[in-house]
Amino acid sequence: MTKLTLIVLLLVRAGIAMAFPNEPNGFGKARLGMTVEQAQKALPEMKPSRIPPEGGPALLAIYRADNQSIYGLKPCQMDLYFDPQQLYQISFDCGRGEKVVAALQKKFGNPTEISERGAFWRGEHTTVSLNTKARTFAFIDQALNAGVQTRLYMYVMTHQGETEAAAVQAPPVQAPAAQAELTPVPTPQ
Numbered sequence: 804m805t806k807l808t809l810i811v812l813l814l815v816r817a818g819i820a821m822a823f824p825n826e827p828n829g830f831g832k833a834r835l836g837m838t839v840e841q842a843q844k845a846l847p848e849m850k851p852s853r854i855p856p857e858g859g860p861a862l863l864a865i866y867r868a869d870n871q872s873i874y875g876l877k878p879c880q881m882d883l884y885f886d887p888q889q890l891y892q893i894s895f896d897c898g899r900g901e902k903v904v905a906a907l908q909k910k911f912g913n914p915t916e917i918s919e920r921g922a923f924w925r926g927e928h929t930t931v932s933l934n935t936k937a938r939t940f941a942f943i944d945q946a947l948n949a950g951v952q953t954r955l956y957m958y959v960m961t962h963q964g965e966t967e968a969a970a971v972q973a974p975p976v977q978a979p980a981a982q983a984e985l986t987p988v989p990t991p992q
């Protein structure tokens with residue numbers, strides 16, 4: 804555990820952390836809750852990364868914008884998560900150093916919550932989530948994210964039977980053909 808992480812942990816446990824200031828609602832002109840079309844106008848450099856397949860379930864769409872800068876951190880890879888139409892999460896990968904933790908603390912103060920794997924600044928509408936091992940972070944719209952998680956859960960639960968049924972109906976795997984017995988070759992004496 805690094806010194807900075809330990810200090811953050813001690814401050815949070817001491818009850819010093821309160822609701823964080825400067826709650827983000829997006830990045831640049833792109834705002835949480837925007838449609839894909841609105842976000843593309845606000846952030847023309849974003850490109851499709853993972854979009855729902857034609858005819859497949861429209862659960863998530865992910866767009867990416869490289870070489871971004873936020874809070875003095877650069878270059879950052881930014882992923883924008885849509886549900887698939889509303890922007891509900893913006894994730895940043897700006898490197899692996901302590902500079903990421905320091906930049907977030909400078910901007911938002913001490914985390915409102917900390918766990919073994921992450922630090923969180925929970926605001927009224929948005930959560931900033933920091934993966935303390937990978938040093939990646941995200942801005943998450945709490946209401947939209949709850950809807951996405953519910954929809955994903957319902958999709959898994961309603962399609963779980965299909966997966967199990969497909970496994971039951973799958974043709975049995977045939978055992979390899981039995982190998983012929985080896986006949987010992989007499990050795991000359």
